[in-house]
Amino acid sequence: MVERTFTLTHAAGLHARPAALLVQTVQRFPGTEVLIRKGDREVSARSLLSVLSLGASQGDTITVRCEGPQAEEAMAAIAQLVEGGFDG
Amino acid sequence: MAERVLRGVAAAAGLALGPVWVHQGDAPAPAASSAAGDPGAERRRFQEAVAAVDRDLERLQAGADPQAREILGAHRLMLADPELHNLVEAGIARGLGAEAAVQEATEQLAALLAGLDDPYLRERAADVRDVGRRLVAALAGRAVGLRLEAPAVVVARDLAPTDTIGVDRRLLLGIVTEQGGPTSHTAILARSWGIPAVVGVPGVLEQVQDGMTVAVDGDAGAVVLEPAPETVQRLEERLRAQAEARAREQAEAGLPAETPDGRRVELAGNAKVPGDVAAAVERGAEAIGLLRSEFLFMGRSAPPDEEEQYQAYAEALRLAGGRRVIIRTLDIGGDKGVPYLGLPREENPFLGVRALRLCFRRPDLFQTQLRALLRAGVHGRLAVMFPMVSTLDDLRQARAALEEARAALAAAGIPHALAPEVGIMIEVPSAALIAHHLAREVDFFSIGTNDLVQYTLAVDRGHPELTGLYQPSHPAVLRLIDEVVRAAHGAGKWVGVCGEMAGDPLGALLLLGLGVDELSMSPPALPAVRRLVRAVPFREAEALARQALACSTAAEVEALVRPVLERVAAG
Incomplete structure (x- = not known):
């Protein structure tokens, strides 16, 4: 299992487009469970609606947890996306 | 029935006369009619509806502008959302029909978003409901979005952007909506397409049915239901004058x-x-x-x-x-x-x-x-x-x-x-x-x-x-x-x-x-x-x-x- 914490610098936080890009990234790793936590809520990163429902905005901190055969690769892809300001 | 005149907000200029096409975009689904069959059958119906809606959205996406493509892309992700599927399946397992389960699930998810602090995310609740409507329409075998087959005046509660993507505008004579103001999506679209429109007409949906003759006066903000023969004659004269004025303008252009x-x-x-x-x-x-x-x-x-x-x-x-x-x-x-x-x-x-x-x-x-x-x-x-x-x-x-x-x-x-x-x-x-x-x-x-x-x-x-x-x-x-x-x-x-x-x-x-x-x-x-x-x-x-x-x-x-x-x- 790998776990990492990110601070959202993107002006829109986890609004529809960044959240959609995140879900699409996670879909590239079918056998891996990816969970996102903000505060005391943790949701599946495969569900756009759940990710949106976190209400994560600019400046918020989220914790991502990956578990499964491609956990490392999934985390690397997510880190690239989030730290790159969702530029993909 | 006799001629009736309803008032609303003049949203796009011009006069239109033609048969009504009621767009049931966000009408409540007939949940009662979905007598729950056995859960296996309901589950299959739901899966088929998901596939049908996804095909529809994919097709719309191909012809859409970049912004609409993004909206439709988000709708497709919501459609495939595991959370949505879990909730619907749980509803079906409790004995609900597919329609009722979809309605319950999308309403629950929409409420979750509607309760957020962020005003932008709150608005996404409307997207979830839009996806829900499409699913319920597909379950009922109804077409989703606005699909005109003949020239008509569209009457709706309101038109959502996804309703109007892919509509054949040559068939769209006029638009009447119950909701919306002069800056609503419907009004902006009607003006840019040059289609007469009156918005914010309370109760109009209850008073019309498909095929009823209706006139839309986008200059005065009036809608005439079942106009009397004399009125039709007067309106036709105005339509002729409008067509002539347009032809003259085109010649002078x-x-x-x-x-x-x-x-x-x-x-x-x-x-x-x-x-x-x-x-x-x-x-x-x-x-x-x-x-x-x-x-x-x-x-x-x-x-x-x-x-x-x-x-x-x-x-x-x-x-x-x-x-x-x-x-x-x-x-x-x-x-x-x-x-x-x-x-x-x-x-x-x-x-x-x-x-x-x-x-x-x-x-x-x-x-x-x-x-x-x-x-x-x-x-x-x-x-x-x-x-x-x-x-x-x-x-x-x-x-x-x-x-x-x-x-x-x-x-x-x-x-x-x-x-x-x-x-x-x-x-x-x-x-x-x-x-x-x-x-x-x-x-x-x-x-x-x-x-x-x-x-x-x-x-x-x-x-x-x-x-x-x-x-x-x-x-x-x-x-x-x-x-x-x-x-x-x-x-x-x-x-x-x-x-x-x-x-x-x-x-x-x-x-x-x-x-x-x-x-x-x-x-x-x-x-x-x-x-x-x-x-x-x-x-x-x-x-x-x-x-x-x-x-x-x-x-x-x-x-x-x-x-x-x-x-x-x-x-």
């Missing part, structure tokens, strides 16, 4: 806007979205004098990236077919709803961080837009215009930013326009008064009379109690315009006007007389202004403008100009 004594002005169209360019060209616009770029930035979660902007600007340039298109860089401030920019509330948004002032503080936004503009410039005749210039430094800083974008593109070997025309809006009195300095460093001016009038007379254009003080023909405004025209011509540059004043016959006549070279207006105003220019000799307009400059009140100016307009109207 190709005529040059030249006064009887040979003064030529350029008549251009204002556009809010690239699609408006086609409507302007159809009405004889010789150029696009103002394409606002705000459409790309409004009503969304994050700023558009360079590629999306490039595609939109390129589309506008292609639609203009070689005519000049002046694209104005982002003109937005704290008063507009763009939550993702995180703009603080200001005491005086019109005197605050807006337009160029915002762009200078957000080089990321500005460079992305300028790069996209320059790249799009290879597809047509691009002119770049900066809004809200109040000092010479503003202009220089904006030009430096443009040069930075150009140099970066050149260094990266990306094709781009090498030397587009660069101009500025003159909408702040300070800019008008130093226009002779500014003129040396631009290719053109475009006077934004809406803001110039506001800033000159210190009156909010939309203020309900001060409408009488908003006076475009006030001598103070005219003298500023006169100053700008002289400054531009003195430096050998051209000057246009892109405010409402250019499309109003009284204003247009004064502007013609003041020596303005280009008048840019909303396309429906073009035919009347063209007729005016072709009827009034320039030397008469010029003499009139000189007299107007010497007036002491707007009322005096209007008293001076009205008789000339009346003479022209009388033919």
Whole structure:
């Protein structure tokens, strides 16, 4: 299992487009469970609606947890996306 | 049944007469009729509906513009959302039918989003409900979205963007909605498509059924249900007159806007979205004098990236077919709803961080837009215009930013326009008064009379109690315009006007007389202004403008100009 914490610098936080890009990234790793936590809520990163429902905005901190055969690769892809300001 | 007249808000001009097509977009689904079969069968029905809706959305996505594509993409992700599927399956396992389970699940998820603090995310609740509606429609075997089979007047509660993507607009005679105001999606769409529309008609859905004859009067804001034979006859006469007027306008659209004594002005169209360019060209616009770029930035979660902007600007340039298109860089401030920019509330948004002032503080936004503009410039005749210039430094800083974008593109070997025309809006009195300095460093001016009038007379254009003080023909405004025209011509540059004043016959006549070279207006105003220019000799307009400059009140100016307009109207 790998776990990492990110601070959202993107002006829109986890609004529809960044959240959609995140879900699409996670879909590239079918056998891996990816969970996102903000505060005391943790949701599946495969569900756009759940990710949106976190209400994560600019400046918020989220914790991502990956578990499964491609956990490392999934985390690397997510880190690239989030730290790159969702530029993909 | 007898003829009935319902009142609403006039949203798009024109008259339409035809059979009703009720669009049940967001009508509640017949949950009771979905007698729950065995859970296995209900589960299969749900899976089939998901697949059908996904195919539909995929097809719509292929033909949509970039912004609509993004909305539809998000809808497809919601459709495939494991959380949605879990909730629906749980509902079915509890003995619900597929319809009821979908309704319950989407309502629950929508409520979750609707409870968030973030206003943008709250609005996404509507997207979830939209997906739910599509699923319920598919379960009932009904078509989703607006699918007209014959010419009709569409009556709906409201039309969502996804309803109108892919609709055949030749079949859309008119639109009537129960909800919505003059700035709703339906109203904006109807105006840009030139389809008569009346919105905000309470209770209309209860009073119509498919095939009922209905008339839509988009000028008066009235809807006539089952018009009596005499009424139909009267309406048909008006329809004939409307068709004749349109045909005449079309015939005249190709005529040059030249006064009887040979003064030529350029008549251009204002556009809010690239699609408006086609409507302007159809009405004889010789150029696009103002394409606002705000459409790309409004009503969304994050700023558009360079590629999306490039595609939109390129589309506008292609639609203009070689005519000049002046694209104005982002003109937005704290008063507009763009939550993702995180703009603080200001005491005086019109005197605050807006337009160029915002762009200078957000080089990321500005460079992305300028790069996209320059790249799009290879597809047509691009002119770049900066809004809200109040000092010479503003202009220089904006030009430096443009040069930075150009140099970066050149260094990266990306094709781009090498030397587009660069101009500025003159909408702040300070800019008008130093226009002779500014003129040396631009290719053109475009006077934004809406803001110039506001800033000159210190009156909010939309203020309900001060409408009488908003006076475009006030001598103070005219003298500023006169100053700008002289400054531009003195430096050998051209000057246009892109405010409402250019499309109003009284204003247009004064502007013609003041020596303005280009008048840019909303396309429906073009035919009347063209007729005016072709009827009034320039030397008469010029003499009139000189007299107007010497007036002491707007009322005096209007008293001076009205008789000339009346003479022209009388033919």
